[in-house]
Each structure stands twice: as structure tokens, then as C-alpha cells.
Amino acid sequence: MQILVDLARCQGYAQCVFHAPEMFELHGEEALLYHPAVPDEQRERVLQAAAACPVQAILLGEGVSSGAR
Ligand code: SF4
Known part of the structure; x- marks a missing residue:
């Protein structure tokens, strides 16, 4: 995710x-830092975070697998 x-x-x-x-960090009033790639063990927390955002600013997606690694 x-x-x-x-x-x-x-x-x-x-x-x-x-x-x-562990995924989101706020620096100062409005500078939000975050880790774009969600490890499996953080999925649940990230879903809760997205649901809790009052302005729905957090978009979640599944990476498109190209098959190339
Ligand atoms: S507005 Fe949403 S994305 Fe921004 S810090 Fe608050 S909860 Fe996080």
C-alpha cells in the first residue's frame, strides 16, 4: 500500500x-512528512490515520505491479 x-x-x-x-511526522505547524511506502505491519494504523484525517487529505493506493523487479 x-x-x-x-x-x-x-x-x-x-x-x-x-x-x-511511525509513518507520519509533523514538523512545525503544517509541514507534514510521511513515508509513502507502507509496510504490511503498518497497514492497519495507516487506514485508521486516513479515516481520522478531518479533511480527507490522505489518499491510499495499492502499487501497480509491473512484474519487473
Ligand atoms: S490534515 Fe490530515 S494529513 Fe494533515 S496532518 Fe492532519 S490528519 Fe494528517
């Missing part, structure tokens, strides 16, 4: 940081 945060929408509410502190 992959994370894409719409930073134009993100208001720095930090709900995502609260739910998945």
Missing part, C-alpha cells in the same frame, strides 16, 4: 501522526 497526502488540503491537524506515528 502507498500513501499520498494532498498537502494542499492538509491542515496540520496531526490526527494521522497520532494514529500512525
Whole structure:
């Protein structure tokens, strides 16, 4: 699973940081840092984080497998 945060929408509410502190980090008021690639063990937390975001700024997707590694 992959994370894409719409930073134009993100208001720095930090709900995502609260739910998945290993994936999201807030620097200052509005500078959100995040890890785009979600390890399996973080899936549940990331889903909760996305659901908790008050402005639905967190988009989740499954990576498209090209078969090439
Ligand atoms: S919960 Fe949403 S608005 Fe708040 S910091 Fe995370 S992405 Fe931004």
C-alpha cells in the first residue's frame, strides 16, 4: 500500500501522526512528512490515520505491479 497526502488540503491537524506515528511526522505547524511506502505491519494504523484525517487529505493506493523487479 502507498500513501499520498494532498498537502494542499492538509491542515496540520496531526490526527494521522497520532494514529500512525511511525509513518507520519509533523514538523512545525503544517509541514507534514510521511513515508509513502507502507509496510504490511503498518497497514492497519495507516487506514485508521486516513479515516481520522478531518479533511480527507490522505489518499491510499495499492502499487501497480509491473512484474519487473
Ligand atoms: S490528519 Fe490530515 S490534515 Fe492532519 S496532518 Fe494528517 S494529513 Fe494533515
